[in-house]
Amino acid sequence: MGVLWIVLALSCLGLTEVQSNKYEGFKIYEVQTKARTAAMDQALSELAKNESYYEVFSSGSQPARIMVHPEEQVNFVQLMDGHSLSYKVLNNNVGFTLRRQFARNRILRNRFPYTGNGRLGTERFYSHGEINQFIEDLAEEHPRRVFVKTVGKSYERRLMKTVTITNGDGRRNKNVIFVDGGFHAREWISPAAVVYLIDELVNNLADNADLLMDYDWVILPVVNPDGYEYTQLSEETRMWRKTRKPSSPDCIGTDPNRNFDFHWNEEGASEDPCDQTYAGSKAFSEPEAVVVSDLIHSYADRGKMYLTLHSYGPYILYPWGWSSDLPDTVDDLHEVAKAGFDAILEATGTLYEIGSSTNVLYVAAGASDDYAFNAGFPISFTMELPPGGTGFDPPASAIDQMVKETWVGIAAMARKVVQKYPLA
Numbered sequence: 319m320g321v322l323w324i325v326l327a328l329s330c331l332g333l334t335e336v337q338s339n340k341y342e343g344f345k346i347y348e349v350q351t352k353a354r355t356a357a358m359d360q361a362l363s364e365l366a367k368n369e370s371y372y373e374v375f376s377s378g379s380q381p382a383r384i385m386v387h388p389e390e391q392v393n394f395v396q397l398m399d400g401h402s403l404s405y406k407v408l409n410n411n412v413g414f415t416l417r418r419q420f421a422r423n424r425i426l427r428n429r430f431p432y433t434g435n436g437r438l439g440t441e442r443f444y445s446h447g448e449i450n451q452f453i454e455d456l457a458e459e460h461p462r463r464v465f466v467k468t469v470g471k472s473y474e475r476r477l478m479k480t481v482t483i484t485n486g487d488g489r490r491n492k493n494v495i496f497v498d499g500g501f502h503a504r505e506w507i508s509p510a511a512v513v514y515l516i517d518e519l520v521n522n523l524a525d526n527a528d529l530l531m532d533y534d535w536v537i538l539p540v541v542n543p544d545g546y547e548y549t550q551l552s553e554e555t556r557m558w559r560k561t562r563k564p565s566s567p568d569c570i571g572t573d574p575n576r577n578f579d580f581h582w583n584e585e586g587a588s589e590d591p592c593d594q595t596y597a598g599s600k601a602f603s604e605p606e607a608v609v610v611s612d613l614i615h616s617y618a619d620r621g622k623m624y625l626t627l628h629s630y631g632p633y634i635l636y637p638w639g640w641s642s643d644l645p646d647t648v649d650d651l652h653e654v655a656k657a658g659f660d661a662i663l664e665a666t667g668t669l670y671e672i673g674s675s676t677n678v679l680y681v682a683a684g685a686s687d688d689y690a691f692n693a694g695f696p697i698s699f700t701m702e703l704p705p706g707g708t709g710f711d712p713p714a715s716a717i718d719q720m721v722k723e724t725w726v727g728i729a730a731m732a733r734k735v736v737q738k739y740p741l742a
Contacts, residue, residue, distance in 0.1 A: 341413035341557070344385055344386065345412070348382070350404040365384060385412060416711070419556075442714045449509060449513060453516065467482070482536050492741060495533055496695070497515065498626050500543070502628060503542050503548060504558055507717070511724040516539070519535055545559070568591075572596050579689070586639070614693050618693045621690070621694065624699070630703060632668060632703065633679060633702040640676070650696065652673075654731050658670070666726070668704060
């Protein structure tokens with residue numbers, strides 16, 4: 319089966335841009351892809367190009383989830399049926415789901431305000447400002463162990479802060495594990511998982527002393543604060559992915575995870591400023607990507623693992639993302655990833671898939687994990703957390719289970735790194 323049917327279908331669509339982003343009547347379909355073929359991959363790619371009517375949320379070996387505009391749902395179903403592709407409706411009205419979630423989030427914000435005591439629970443999602451205040455409060459509470467540094471500003475001038483967590487023994491030049499979250503604005507579970515990680519390392523030192531003996535952890539909770547805050551305005555903005563810097567007269571934002579200067583703007587990235595995977599006008603056009611790059615280079619001589627948290631998967635992905643080739647040290651990468659895989663499977667039964675980004679999921683040139691690996695971090699991963707809700711929007715009730723499961727995997731991978739790369 320070729321992709322001609324997809325191309326013909328798209329050619330029949332009107333050229334007028336869909337103005338509403340309220341998602342009223344949008345449906346999400348799950349297309350089974352067990353008999354995955356190159357033609358199917360190309361078909362999904364063609365659908366993804368018409369972002370006025372389609373958004374392909376996932377691919378790889380997992381079933382593809384596709385959000386479809388109401389005006390195109392009849393055509394989409396006919397195309398699926400006409401080519402004997404198995405599908406089911408996961409969500410009948412995305413707009414209704416998002417409205418309900420926002421109403422619930424407002425209630426939770428009032429019920430569980432951040433009280434400034436260096437504790438953030440798992441009852442709700444927190445704003446960028448609350449997360450920054452949280453790490454500042456931790457540093458004040460633990461002045462010998464926790465250090466906060468402003469490392470840059472976003473396009474909209476939000477402060478980007480790292481928190482460095484130590485065991486307080488004062489030794490310098492330890493190895494480093496660098497973790498970040500919140501690259502893509504709508505992936506709220508990513509900063510939530512980073513916040514839980516921070517809490518575990520700071521407030522549960524007894525159980526995690528081995529992770530801090532010869533290692534410091536440097537953590538940037540939200541890489542894309544402008545986009546993250548934008549998604550919290552209303553249900554209309556909830557599914558925003560990119561940054562907020564204007565990219566053309568008609569479009570806003572760049573995919574910060576396609577903006578790094580390593581195989582920038584190659585396969586898996588778009589040159590169209592309106593696309594979700596727009597690589598930017600040039601490498602490092604986004605100040606947020608520059609901040610991450612500077613951090614990577616600051617710690618490359620001591621850095622042993624770079625970990626960036628995304629959703630959704632579940633995947634643990636290692637380089638390369640720009641090519642199907644595998645690094646010479648793939649066995650080391652796979653060994654560490656397998657430690658996380660095994661720990662999560664034993665703890666919760668969740669089955670992650672591990673492998674290189676391109677071979678397991680899709681090509682993604684110009685991404686931060688490739689950049690960090692090329693810069694000298696021997697272990698570099700993108701961890702795609704499991705889906706929730708329609709995929710990118712797990713309900714607040716799912717936070718606790720998801721972040722605790724993620725920590726199990728991260729801790730296991732970190733322990734393997736500590737074992738493999740002892741302090742020189």
